[in-house]
Amino acid sequence: MGTALLYDEEMTKYKLLWVDPACKIEVPERLIVSYEALVRSGLSDRCISIPAREASDSEILLVHSELYLEAVKKTPYMTLEDLKEFTLQFGDVYFHPNIYHCAKLASGSALQLVDSVMTGKVRNGIALVRPPGHHSMHGAANGFCVFNNVAIAARYAKQKYGVKRVLIVDWDIHHGQGVQYCFEDDPSVLYFSWHRYEHQNFWPNLRESDYDSVGKESGAGFNINVPWNNVGMENSDYLSVFCHVLLPVAYEFCPDLVLVCAGFDSAIGDPEGEMCATPDIFAHLTHLLMNLAGGKLCAVLEGGYNLTSLAQSVCQTVQTLLGDPLPQLANLRGPCKSAIESLQCARSAHRRYWSFLKHAADPPMTDISTKHVKSAMEEEEKTEMAEEERCTEGKVWPEPPERLCPPVCSASVLPDDVACPDGLKRLSSSKDLEPLLVSKLKNRFRTAAVDGDGVTTFSRLYTLIEKLVVNEIRNGLVLVPDVAAAMMCVVQDLTSDLVKRVLVVCVGKEKELDYITTDGKVLVVQISSEDSEEQRSKYYIPVCLKKGCSDTSGFIQAVLGLLLPLGYEYNPDLVLLVRMPGSGVVDSMWQQLIGLLQGFAKGHTLVLMQVNEKACMGSTASALLGHPAPPLQDLQTPFPEDGDALERLRERLQADWKMLQTTS
Numbered sequence: 001m002g003t004a005l006l007y008d009e010e011m012t013k014y015k016l017l018w019v020d021p022a023c024k025i026e027v028p029e030r031l032i033v034s035y036e037a038l039v040r041s042g043l044s045d046r047c048i049s050i051p052a053r054e055a056s057d058s059e060i061l062l063v064h065s066e067l068y069l070e071a072v073k074k075t076p077y078m079t080l081e082d083l084k085e086f087t088l089q090f091g092d093v094y095f096h097p098n099i100y101h102c103a104k105l106a107s108g109s110a111l112q113l114v115d116s117v118m119t120g121k122v123r124n125g126i127a128l129v130r131p132p133g134h135h136s137m138h139g140a141a142n143g144f145c146v147f148n149n150v151a152i153a154a155r156y157a158k159q160k161y162g163v164k165r166v167l168i169v170d171w172d173i174h175h176g177q178g179v180q181y182c183f184e185d186d187p188s189v190l191y192f193s194w195h196r197y198e199h200q201n202f203w204p205n206l207r208e209s210d211y212d213s214v215g216k217e218s219g220a221g222f223n224i225n226v227p228w229n230n231v232g233m234e235n236s237d238y239l240s241v242f243c244h245v246l247l248p249v250a251y252e253f254c255p256d257l258v259l260v261c262a263g264f265d266s267a268i269g270d271p272e273g274e275m276c277a278t279p280d281i282f283a284h285l286t287h288l289l290m291n292l293a294g295g296k297l298c299a300v301l302e303g304g305y306n307l308t309s310l311a312q313s314v315c316q317t318v319q320t321l322l323g324d325p326l327p328q329l330a331n332l333r334g335p336c337k338s339a340i341e342s343l344q345c346a347r348s349a350h351r352r353y354w355s356f357l358k359h360a361a362d363p364p365m366t367d368i369s370t371k372h373v374k375s376a377m378e379e380e381e382k383t384e385m386a387e388e389e390r391c392t393e394g395k396v397w398p399e400p401p402e403r404l405c406p407p408v409c410s411a412s413v414l415p416d417d418v419a420c421p422d423g424l425k426r427l428s429s430s431k432d433l434e435p436l437l438v439s440k441l442k443n444r445f446r447t448a449a450v451d452g453d454g455v456t457t458f459s460r461l462y463t464l465i466e467k468l469v470v471n472e473i474r475n476g477l478v479l480v481p482d483v484a485a486a487m488m489c490v491v492q493d494l495t496s497d498l499v500k501r502v503l504v505v506c507v508g509k510e511k512e513l514d515y516i517t518t519d520g521k522v523l524v525v526q527i528s529s530e531d532s533e534e535q536r537s538k539y540y541i542p543v544c545l546k547k548g549c550s551d552t553s554g555f556i557q558a559v560l561g562l563l564l565p566l567g568y569e570y571n572p573d574l575v576l577l578v579r580m581p582g583s584g585v586v587d588s589m590w591q592q593l594i595g596l597l598q599g600f601a602k603g604h605t606l607v608l609m610q611v612n613e614k615a616c617m618g619s620t621a622s623a624l625l626g627h628p629a630p631p632l633q634d635l636q637t638p639f640p641e642d643g644d645a646l647e648r649l650r651e652r653l654q655a656d657w658k659m660l661q662t663t664s
C-alpha cells in the first residue's frame with residue numbers, strides 16, 4: 001500500500017495584508033517550497049495524490065462552536081478594516097478574505113487523509129496544508145490557526161470509523177494548546193507534545209503547557225507535555241524523549257490510528273524554534289511511529305518557517321512514509337542537562353498512569369516547573385550561548401544524505417530444500433571462500449555444521465554481507481544449522497572495512513557469547529531469560545527478563561528504553577539479529593523488533609535463524625520487506641523486577657552510554 005499526498009495550491013492564496021511582526025513568517029511560500037521540493041526530488045510522483053476538499057460545517061463543529069464558525073463565515077465579505085478589526089479579538093493570527101476557504105480545505109485535507117488511511121486505500125500519508133491548526137480552540141483562532149485540523153480529524157476518525165484510540169504526536173515546536181483543551185478529559189485520545197517553553201517565557205506562555213498538565217478526570221495520563229526550557233535542542237534530545245517518554249506510553253496505549261501534528265519549526269534554522277535538530281531527524285521520528293496502529297499514520301503540516309529546513313524536513317518525512325532506507329544519524333552524544341530534567345519530569349509525572357513508566361525516577365531536585373524563578377545560573381547559561389550562535393539566519397547545516405533504495409530489498413540464504421518466502425530473493429551465487437577461511441571454519445567447528453553444504457551456506461552468508469554493506473541489498477534472512485556458530489563466524493570474520501561497527505541483537509540465549517570484542521567493533525545486546533553474571537564489558541549488555549522473551553511487555557520495554565537508545569548512540573553499519581532456538585519470542589514482537597531495527601545501518605539488517613525455526617520465516621520476511629508489524633495486543637503489566645532491573649541497568653550503563661540517561 002502506498003503513501004497519500006494531499007496538496008492544493010488554493011491554500012497558498014491568502015497572506016498577511018497589513019503589518020504585524022508576529023505573523024509575517026506565516027507566508028504562502030511555506031507550502032510552495034514544500035511541495036516543489038517533493039516534486040523536484042521525485043517523491044511526489046511516488047505518492048498517491050489525493051484531492052483536498054472543504055470540511056463541512058458539521059465536521060468543523062466537531063471541535064468548534066457555532067458562534068465561532070458563523071463569525072469566521074463572514075470574513076470573506078469583510079473590508080480590510082473589518083478584517084483587521086475582526087483579527088484583534090484573537091492572538092497572533094491574521095484573517096484574509098480567502099482564509100476561511102483555505103481553512104476549510106486544510107481541515108478537509110486532513111479528513112481526506114483519514115479516509116484514505118482508514119479505508120485501506122493507502123497505508124499512510126501527509127497533508128501539506130495552511131493555515132495550520134493546533135493552536136485554534138473551540139471558540140477562537142490563535143497562532144496562525146483558524147480550524148484545528150488534527151483535532152477535527154481525530155473526532156472524525158472516532159465518529160466515522162469507530163476508532164477506539166487515537167494517538168496525536170505533536171512534534172511542532174509550539175504547544176498545541178488547542179488540541180490539549182480538546183482532549184484533556186478524553187482517554188481515547190492521547191496527546192503528546194514537546195514545545196519550546198523556557199519556564200513559561202516562550203509563546204503562548206501558558207502555565208498549562210508544563211509537564212504537570214497530564215490531563216483531567218478520566219483523561220488523566222492521556223496528555224503528555226515535554227517542555228524545552230532551553231533553545232538549541234539537538235537530535236539526541238528529540239530521540240531521547242521518543243525512546244524514554246513517548247514510545248513506551250504509545251506502545252502501552254496501543255492506538256488504532258496515529259495523527260501527527262507535523263510542524264517543522266522544531267528543525268534547525270527556524271526563527272521560532274531556535275533548535276538545532278537536523279531535517280533528517282524527522283525521518284527517524286516518522287519511522288519510530290510507523291509500527292504503531294499497523295502503520296496507519298496521518299501527518300498534517302502545522303508550523304515551519306525556515307523555508308530551507310522546512311522543505312528538507314518534509315522530504316525526509318515523506319521518504320520514510322514511502323519506506324525508503326533511513327539515514328544514519330551521526331554522533332548522537334546524549335541529551336543535554338535541560339532535556340534530561342524535562343524528560344525526567346514528564347516520566348515521573350506520568351509514572352502513576354503508565355505501567356511502562358512505573359519505575360521512572362522521582363522528579364529532579366531542581367524543580368523546573370514555572371514556579372521556579374529563573375536562577376542566575378540559567379541566565380548565565382543563556383548568555384553562554386552567545387547571541388550570534390542563537391540567531392537562526394546564521395545557521396548552516398549539511399544537506400540531508402541521499403537515501404538510496406538498494407536494487408534488492410530482502411535476500412535469503414536457505415538450504416536448497418527450504419522454499420524461499422514470498423518477496424525475498426534467494427541468494428545462490430557465492431564467491432568461493434578462500435581455502436584459508438574454509439579450513440578456519442572447519443577447524444573452528446568440529447561439528448557437522450560446516451560440512452559440504454555448510455561451507456556453501458557460509459560462503460553465501462559472506463556474499464550476502466558484502467552485498468549489504470555496498471547497499472546492493474537492503475537486508476537479509478539466513479537459515480543456518482547452528483545460529484550460535486554462525487554468529488561467531490560473522491562476528492569474528494567480518495573483515496570488511498566497510499563495517500566499522502556491528503550491532504548484534506541476540507534474542508534468547510543458548511550459551512554465553514564467548515566472543516566479545518572490547519575494541520567497540522561489536523556491540524552485543526542479549527535479551528533472554530537468564531541472569532548472566534555482571535555484564536562483561538561496555539560492549540556486551542545482557543538484559544534479563546524474568547519470564548523470558550515470551551514476555552512481550554518486558555521485551556518491548558527493553559527494546560524501547562535500552563536497545564533503541566544504545567543503537568542510536570552506537571550507530572552501527574550492520575545489524576545482526578540472531579534468533580536463538582527456543583527463545584519463545586512472540587511473532588508480533590519479533591516483527592516489531594525487526595521493524596524498529598530498520599532505523600539503524602540504513603536498514604542493513606541480517607537475520608540469523610536456525611533451520612528448525614523456519615516456521616517463522618514468513619513473518620520475518622514480511623517485516624524485512626517493510627510491512628508494518630502487527631500491534632502488540634493487550635500488553636500485560638511488566639514484571640516489577642524487570643522494570644526495576646531495566647531502570648538500574650540504565651543507571652549503571654549511562655556513564656558509558658549517554659543516550660540511556662533519564663535522570664539528571
Ligand SMILES: NCCCNCCCCCC(=O)CS
Nearest residue numbers: 022092143144174203302303
Ligand atoms: N506575541 C509575541 C510574539 C509571539 N509570536 C507568536 C508566534 C505564533 C507562532 C504560531 C505558530 O508557529 C504555529 S505552528
Ligand SMILES: [Zn+2]
Nearest residue numbers: 172173174303
Ligand atoms: Zn509551531
